[in-house]
Each structure stands twice: as C-alpha cells, then as structure tokens.
Amino acid sequence: MKTEIETIPGETPGIAYELIVHRLAGAEPRAPRVYIQSALHADERPGVAAMHYLIPMLEKAEAEGRLLGSVTLVPHANPIGAAQHLYGDHMGRFSTGTRTNFNRDFPVPDVTGIRRLDAASSAVFAERRLKSRLLELADGCPIVLDLHCDDEGVQYIYAPEQLWPQMADLAACLDCEAALLWDSGSDRAFEEAVFEEMKARAPAGDLTGHCVTTVELRGQNDVDATLGRKDAEGLYRFLQGRGVVAADAKPQPELRKDFVGQPIRHVEMVLAPVGGTILFHVAPGERVEAGQVVAEIIVSPGREAGTVAVPAPQAGFVLTRRIRRFIRMGDNLLKIIGDQPAVASRKGALED
Known part of the structure; x- marks a missing residue:
C-alpha cells in the first residue's frame, strides 16, 4: 500500500490541511476499481473505525496477490471539518466558514454535460477545492462507497433506484x-x-x-472494536463478491x-410539534402502527398535561431518531x- 499526503491550502496565510490517501494496487487490470471514504461529515466516526480494520485486511490481500482490483481509501475525507470545534463541541457537519453542509454542493455536470472542478490553486474556499x-x-x-452514520439508527444505505x-x-x-x-436529487451530495x-x-x-x-453505519455513538470489525468484514466480503478480492469458498x-x-x-x-425534553417510546428497528405514540415531549415538568404526545403518522419501520x-x-x-408513500415525490436530502 502506498500512502500519499496531499496539502489543501487554507484561505489565509499559515493555514493548510492534509488529505491522506491510501492506494492499493490490484493484480488484475480488468477487475473493478474501488474508492471508499469516511468522515466526510467529520463528526461521524463509525466509518473511520471500519477503515481501521479494513485497511490491514486489504494490505494482507495485496501482499498475498489476492487483491485483484485497485483500491483507493480516504479514511479522513474532511480534514477541514475535523478541525472545527466550538467550546469543546465538534462541528463537523457544516462548514463554519460558509455554513454549507460538507456533503452538499459537489460539482455535477451542467446542462451542456460538462463538470467543472476547482483546481488545487483555484481562488475559492478550501472546502470547494476539497470536494473537487x-x-x-x-x-x-465503478464501486464508490461513502461511509456515514445517522444520529441514532439502524444500519442502512442510500442507493440510486437505477x-x-x-x-x-x-x-x-x-x-x-x-x-x-432515490431516483433524482437536488442537493448535489457526494x-x-x-x-x-x-x-x-x-x-x-x-x-x-x-x-x-x-452507507449509514448506525448512529454516532456506535463506535467500538466489535462494530468496527463487523463493518470491515462486511465490506471485505462485499469486495470479494464483486471480484475485487479473490474470494474464498464461503x-x-x-x-x-x-x-x-x-x-x-x-x-x-x-417533526417536534413543541420544544422540550424528549421521552422516546420506540427505538430504531421497531415497527409502529398508525397513531401509536412514538415519543412524548416534556414542556411543563411535573404538571398535569405537562407532556405532548407525538403519534406515528402511519404504520412503518423506525429508521432513525434524534440523539440529543x-x-x-x-x-x-x-x-x-x-x-405507504409519505409524499407524492421527494427530491434531495432528507435533512440539511
């Protein structure tokens, strides 16, 4: 494996960021090439834990000649967001300089079919150069995986319907x-x-x-050795099935x-009908029925009618819930x- 450290100049003198890129060479030119990144939302760490265990597995496969397709790995895809802390809290989802979500506004082909990327020397904000x-x-x-997580949630993926x-x-x-x-978008996520x-x-x-x-690797606090190994093994098994790594008999x-x-x-x-303290009645992964109380919000602690019940709008599967x-x-x-469909159509991201 070869490791490259690329420098992304900041917007003011003395400021720069390092983007670490690992490259593993495949033995078979016709095998699929792979790109995997994690922590684009810099405060989301389950993907980094998965990378920690995946990288040695791929290095071993490369050394033994079992890595067929070339693989590029970027474990910390957002060094800009990684450096953002405010009063001890990590602010890794939005750029504090531009207020833009780090996973929005990526360059896409325009009406003429041309995609215009910002060069490393372009006079634009560092986050735009990073995205390019x-x-x-x-x-x-042909295989590109962007490892994220939700607040609290089950393991799930976003996939183009196509x-x-x-x-x-x-x-x-x-x-x-x-x-x-999804079949269309408007927010230009990665x-x-x-x-x-x-x-x-x-x-x-x-x-x-x-x-x-x-790939949404459960929730923000689901970061430990057991889950990291499980995710790495799952990714490795997927790469075997796709012919990137020589497969065993399993x-x-x-x-x-x-x-x-x-x-x-x-x-x-x-959405919360009022502000207050949340008492959840359901957890991610559970099924609910229409009208079932999924949460209460305390607005007047200890008082009669001091909570507001929040019902499920329809029957379904609880995917995520708020961590705070x-x-x-x-x-x-x-x-x-x-x-049943919740809306006639929905484009773009579910959240900011």
Missing part, C-alpha cells in the same frame, strides 16, 4: 436493515455527483456492476428476512419508513 479533489479520486471507479436491486449484495454483506432508494459522472462515463449507459452509495450473505427497502418518498419525517434529548419545535424527531 474527492470527486477526482473517485473518478473511473442500481437496485443489484446493490442488494452490499446491504446483505453489511447486515443492513433497510435501504432508501453520492449524487459521483453517480452523475458514472452515468456520463458508462458506455451506452450500461451501469452493470456499478455501485455508489452513502457463500455470500443474503438480505435479512425483515429487510425494508423503499423509495425515499416513503420516509415520514416526524432536547428539541426545538419543528426539528426532526424521528424518521419512519412508511408502508
């Missing part, structure tokens, strides 16, 4: 409980930008064998019997994958 560089690193790879169900092998290898399928370029590069539009997804996993895969328009964003237990009116409380 990450896309360059992923270019030409690539489903052929991407079900990834969901099975990672023991995912759900998949959200996954969306990569997919647009994939489609432009695919001969005659043939996307056979392609995989691009945001059969590939299958989707869980209780797996939930639905278009993104089935997602109910349950104090909430403002209008903030997102839970995500539920409804049995």
Whole structure:
C-alpha cells in the first residue's frame, strides 16, 4: 500500500490541511476499481473505525496477490471539518466558514454535460477545492462507497433506484436493515455527483456492476472494536463478491428476512410539534402502527398535561431518531419508513 499526503491550502496565510490517501494496487487490470471514504461529515466516526480494520485486511490481500482490483481509501475525507470545534463541541457537519453542509454542493455536470472542478490553486474556499479533489479520486471507479452514520439508527444505505436491486449484495454483506432508494436529487451530495459522472462515463449507459452509495453505519455513538470489525468484514466480503478480492469458498450473505427497502418518498419525517425534553417510546428497528405514540415531549415538568404526545403518522419501520434529548419545535424527531408513500415525490436530502 502506498500512502500519499496531499496539502489543501487554507484561505489565509499559515493555514493548510492534509488529505491522506491510501492506494492499493490490484493484480488484475480488468477487475473493478474501488474508492471508499469516511468522515466526510467529520463528526461521524463509525466509518473511520471500519477503515481501521479494513485497511490491514486489504494490505494482507495485496501482499498475498489476492487483491485483484485497485483500491483507493480516504479514511479522513474532511480534514477541514475535523478541525472545527466550538467550546469543546465538534462541528463537523457544516462548514463554519460558509455554513454549507460538507456533503452538499459537489460539482455535477451542467446542462451542456460538462463538470467543472476547482483546481488545487483555484481562488475559492478550501472546502470547494476539497470536494473537487474527492470527486477526482473517485473518478473511473465503478464501486464508490461513502461511509456515514445517522444520529441514532439502524444500519442502512442510500442507493440510486437505477442500481437496485443489484446493490442488494452490499446491504446483505453489511447486515443492513433497510435501504432508501432515490431516483433524482437536488442537493448535489457526494453520492449524487459521483453517480452523475458514472452515468456520463458508462458506455451506452450500461451501469452493470456499478455501485455508489452513502452507507449509514448506525448512529454516532456506535463506535467500538466489535462494530468496527463487523463493518470491515462486511465490506471485505462485499469486495470479494464483486471480484475485487479473490474470494474464498464461503457463500455470500443474503438480505435479512425483515429487510425494508423503499423509495425515499416513503420516509415520514416526524417533526417536534413543541420544544422540550424528549421521552422516546420506540427505538430504531421497531415497527409502529398508525397513531401509536412514538415519543412524548416534556414542556411543563411535573404538571398535569405537562407532556405532548407525538403519534406515528402511519404504520412503518423506525429508521432513525434524534440523539440529543432536547428539541426545538419543528426539528426532526424521528424518521419512519412508511408502508405507504409519505409524499407524492421527494427530491434531495432528507435533512440539511
């Protein structure tokens, strides 16, 4: 494995960031090339833990000649966000300089089909140059995985509807409980930008064998050695199934019997009707019925009628819930994958 340290100049004298890129050489030029990154939202760490255990596995495969496809790994994809702390709290989701989500506004092809990337010397904010560089690193790879996590949630993936169900092998290898399928976007997340370029590069539009997804590795606090190893082993098994690593005789996993895969328009964003302290009645992974109380919000502690009950808008599967237990009116409380479409159509991200 070769490690490169790239420098991203900051916007003022004396400021610079390091982007660490690991490259592993495959023995078979026709095998799929792979790009995996983690911590694009810099305060999301389960992907970094998975990388910690995956990298030695891939190094061993490379040394033994079992790595067939070339692999590029970026464990800390956002050194800018990694450096952002305010009064001891890590602010890794949004740029404090521009207030832009680090996983939004990636360059995509314009109406003429041309994608314009910012060069390393472009006179633009460092985060824009970083986004362009990450896309360059992923270019030409038919398999691109962006490792994220939610607040509190089950293991799930976002997948382009066009690539489903052929991407079900990834969901099975990672023991995912759900998949959200999108057919269009408007927020230009990394996954969306990569997919647009994939489609432009695919001969005659043939996307056979392609995989691009945001992998949500449970919740922000689900970071430990056991889960990190499990995720790494799942990713490794997926790469074996895709012919990137020489496979052993073990059969590939299958989707869980209780797996939930639905278009993104089935997602109910349950918002807080009032502000206060949250008492959850359900956890991610549970099924709920229409009208069932999923949470109470304490507005007047100890008083009669001091809580406001929040009902489930329809029957479905609890995908995620808020990690902090104090909430403002209008903030997102839970995500539920409804049995029926929640809205006629939904484009872009579920949250800011």
